[in-house]
Amino acid sequence: MSDVIVQSGQEVVGVSRITGPIMIVEGAANVSYDEVVEIRDGRGNLRRGRVLEVGEKTCVVQVFAGSTGLSIDGTRVRFLGDTLRIPVAEEMLGRVFDGLGNPLDGGPQPLTDHFADVNGQPINPTARIYPRDYIQTGVSAIDGLNTLLRGQKLPIFSGAGMPHDQLAAQIVRQATLGAPTDAPSAEAEQFAIVFAAMGVKHDVANFFRRSFTDSGALTRVAMFLNLADDPPVERLVTPRAALTLAEYLAYEKGMHVLVVLTDMTNYCEALRQISNIRGEVPSRKGYPGYLYSDLASLYERTGRIRTSEGSITQIPILTMPSDDITHPVPDLTGYITEGQITLGRELDHSGIYPPIAVLPSLSRLMKDGIGQGRTRGDHPRWGAQLYAAYAHMQDVRSLASVIGEEELGEVDQKYLKFGRAFEKEFINQSPTENRTIEQTLSIGWRLLSMLPKDELTRVSLDELKQYYQGEDAKH
Amino acid sequence: MSEQVGVVTWISGPVVRARGSRYVGMLELVEVGEDRLVGEVIGLNGDIITVQVYEETSGMKPGAPVYGTGLPLSVELGPGLLKSIFDGVQRPLPLIEIESGSFIGRGMRLDPLYRKDRWKFNPTAKVGDVVSRSAIIGTVMETETFEHRIMVPADLSGTLTWVAPAGDYTIEDPIAKLKVGNEEKVLTMLQRWPVRRPRPYMTRMRGTTPLITGQRVLDTFFPVSKGGAAGIPGPFGSGKTVTQHSIAKWADAQVIVYIGCGERGNEMTEVLQEFPHLVDPRSGRPLMERTVLIANTSNMPVAAREASIYTGITIAEYYRDMGYHVALMADSTSRWAEALREVSGRLEEMPAEEGYPAYLAGRLAEFYERAGYVETMNDHIGSVTIVGAVSPPGGDFSEPVTQHTKRFIRCFWALDKSLSSARHFPSINWLDSYSEYLDDVADWWQEKVGKDWLKMRNHAMELLSEESRLSQIVKLVGPDALPDEERLVLETSRLLREGFLQQNAMDKVDAFSTIQKQIRMLELILYFHERGLRIVKHGAPISLIHNLPIVDTLIRMKSIVPNEELEKMDDIQKQIDDQMSQLDVEYR
C-alpha cells in the first residue's frame, strides 16, 4: 500500500489534533482543497489521506486507513499537490485491488501513464444518449416487470440474510443484450465487470469471485475490495476508484461495463462517521445533509454518451436496516437511481427465490426499452395487467385473512389462486434458470388466464384475443 | 472589467472565505482563483467575505485571488432563450459540450445567448415616443410562430431618440436609443436582470382561467389557475417527474420553463431528445420551440443548484412581461432546499428544523410569490404558474419543506406510494389532495363546456369519499354484507378510478384529454350511476349491473375514444341506455 502515485511536495510536522480518522495539521502553506497527503507515522510507515478543509495555516485531513498508531509528535505529513488519482488501463481487468486501487493480488502496478481523478466529472446532459437497449437477465420478475436497460442504475434493496448476492451474481452471469424476439441476436460485444466491495465479509467477496470464475468471466472482471476488517474511511474511495476505471473502459475503450457496488449501507455509515466526528449538523438519523449529493456523485456516473459505443450499467446493492425502506440510505438511493429491485422478507420466508417483491420494485427506464420491436408488442400492457392483478390480489388476501377464504366471492377466489401461482411459477425460479423473454411473457399469460376475461381491462382486446387461454376465452 | 478585491483564506467545498470586504457588496458576483470560478457573495463580516462558488473547488488554495464584478448574479434575456438548455447559472450546456466534451469542465465562461444569430427586428415604437418601463418597442419572430416582444429594460423609462429600421440585427446591435433624464442609453435586444429580484408588473389580478394540462385528475378534480402555484409532493418513484413532464408537454401555456434541480441527468436528456419530436397540439410546432430547460443535475455543483430556481423564474417572468402565459416546473424544490442547507451548514449557521436554515420558509415564500396573474407594465395580461415538486424524506409529508410549501401554494397534488405501487397513475391521492382554485375557475368551465362542471366534479368526489368509507367496512366483513345501493357506489367509484382518474402517460390516445373529453367521460360515468341506482332501487341484484358489457367499455373509453372523435361518446351513452333499459323493464 506504499505505492505513491504522485511525487514530491512539502512535508510538515505539525499535527495538532487527531480525532478518529480526522487530523488537524498546522503550519502548512500552499495546501489546496481536496489534495492528497501522505502520512508517515513514527515508525516510518506510510498511509494516505485527503484534505477536507483548508485555511491559511491549518487544514483538516481525513486519513483513509484511520489514525490507529499515529501520534501527535511522531507524525509527518507530505502534501502531494494533486487530487486523488488512480491508474486506469484495460489490463486491470482480471485483477484484484484494494479499496484505494492498489494491487492486492501480488501483481505489479498497472503499467500506464493514464491517471484519472477518482472524483470524475459530471456528464453533460446534452452529451448523454437516453438508454433504450434492454438487457435480458433471464430472471422473469426483472425482465418482465422491471426491465433493466443498458446505461441504467438499478439497485437491489435487500435486508440482512436475503439472497441479494446470489441474485446479483445471477444477473451478472446471465446478462445478455436482449434482442427483439424476431431479430437475429446481436454479435458478441466487448463487456467488462467492475466489482466494488465496501465493508462486506470475506466470504461475500469470495462468493462473487467464485461465481465469476465459474462463468468464465474472471478475466473480464476488476475487483476493488474494501472488506469488513479494512479501514472504514477507505471505503469512501472504493466506489469512486471502481467507477473511475469503469468510465475509462466504457467511454474510452467502448466497452459495456456492468458495475456492482456492495454494500452501499456500509459506505453511508463511513460517511456518517466522518461527518459526526467533524461535528457537522446532521439531518436524518445522524447522516449528513449532503448524503443525497454524495450518493448522486456515485450513481450518476452511469449511462451512455454520444461519443462512445460503450455504456455503464450500475447495480448497487444495499441492505435496509430493519428492512425499513424509508431509512435514509434506501430512501435517498431511490430518489437518485432509476428504480429499484426490492427483496421481500415474506417471499424469502416462503422459500421463493429470487424473493423479488414486485409491487415496491420499479424500473423507470423500462417503458423505453420494451414493446414492439424491442421485446414484444403486448409487453407494456401485459406488465400493467400483472401488476394490477397482483396488487388487487393483495387486498383480497388480507380480506381472506379476516373473513376466511370460503367467504370470498368466486372471482376473488380466483385472484387468490392467481396470486399463489404468480409467486410460485413466475417470481420463483432456480438460480441457474435462464428464461427468455418469450418464456417470461408466456408464463404471465398463462397466469392471467386464471382470471375471468373481463377482469383484464389493462390489456387490449386484440391482445386478449391472441393470448388469453382461460375458460371464457371463447366469448 | 474585474479587479482583485480579496484573497482566499479558507475553503470547504463550495464555500470559500476571503479577506477584503470593503470592495465588494452583498450578493455581488465574484470570480475566484486563477481559473476564475464564478461565485456569489453570501456573507460579509468584518473584512471577511463569504462566497458560494458555482463550480467544483478541488485544487483551490488559500492565497488565491478574488475578483469583483460589481454586478449581482443575473441572467441574460432576449431572443434565443427558447429551445435552449442551460445549467443553474445559465451557462449553455451545448456550448460547454463543444468546449469541454462529454464531461462538464471548470472555469468555462460562455455567453448564455448566442451572439452571432441575426434576428428580424420589427419596430413598433417611433422616435419621440415616451416609453415607460418594459414598454414594447418592437417584435422578433423567435421561432416560426412565436413572437418575442422586445421591451425597454424593466428599470428604465424615457423618450426614444432613435429606433432602428426593420431589419436583421444581432442581440448586441443597437436597436433604439432612449433618453433618460440627461443621459442617452443605447438599447439592444439583449438585457440582463438580477435573478434574486422579482421583475416588476403593474397589478396582480385574480386568476380565473385554469391551466389546462390534459391530465384529468388535475383539470377536472384539482385544477390550478393560470398564475397559481401548485405543489406535487411524493416519495421516490411516485410520479412527480412524469406528471411534470406531462404538464410541460400538454399544458396550454405559451412558454414552458422546466428546471431540473438536483435530479437525474437521463431525465433531462429524455426531454431534450423527445420534445423536438413532439408537436404542440395548439401551435402545431415542435414542443421544444416553446421550452426553456435549466438542468443542474444532482451531481453538478450544489451552489449552482441553489441558483437554478432563480434563473428559471426570472426567465419565466421575462416572458410573462411580454404578455404570455408561462408555466414553470421545478423538479425538485427539495433538492434546492437541501442546497440551501448544505451551504448553510458549511457557514456554521444555527440550524432550525432538520438542519435546514431558519430562512428556509422565507425563501420558499419568495419563490412561490413570484407566481401570479398580472397586468404587465405594458398593459398586457401575462402569468407565471409554478408547479413545484417536493421530495419528502421517507415520503413523510410532515417534514419541513412539504409543510412550509403548503403555506405558500393553493393547490396540493399529493402523490401516494400505495397507489403507485399498485400502478395507479398518476398516483395523485384524491382524498389527500386539494385545490383552492375550484371556485375561481368554475365560470370558465361553464363558459367553455356549457355544463355545470363543479357540480359533477363534486358529485364524483362524494362518491369517492363514500367509497373510501365503505371500503373500511369491506375490509372487515367483505363486500357481500353491504346493501346493493352501496355496492353500486363501489362499482361507480371503480369506474371513476380506473376509467377516469387513471391516465397512462405512455399511451398515445390517453396521454392528453381535452376538457370536452374529460367532461363527457365524467358525465357518462355519473349517468351510469344514476341509471344503475334506479334499477338497484327496484330490486335488481348488483351482479347484473356489474356484468353489463358497458362496464368494460366505460373503463376503456379513455384509450379507445380519441379527442377528435368524441361523437363516439354518444354511442357509449346509447349503450348505457340500451343495456340499462333492458334491466329497467325486467325490474319495474
Ligand SMILES: Nc1ncnc2c1ncn2[C@@H]1O[C@H](COP(=O)(O)OP(=O)(O)OP(=O)(O)O)[C@@H](O)[C@H]1O
Ligand atoms: N402517468 C403515468 N403513466 C404511466 N406511468 C407512470 C405515470 N406516472 C408515473 N409512472 C411510472 O412511475 C415511474 C416513476 O415516476 P417518476 O419518475 O415521475 O417518479 P418521481 O416521483 O419523479 O420519483 P423521484 O422522486 O425519484 O424522482 C415512472 O418511471 C413510470 O414508470
Ligand SMILES: [Mg+2]
Ligand atoms: Mg423525479
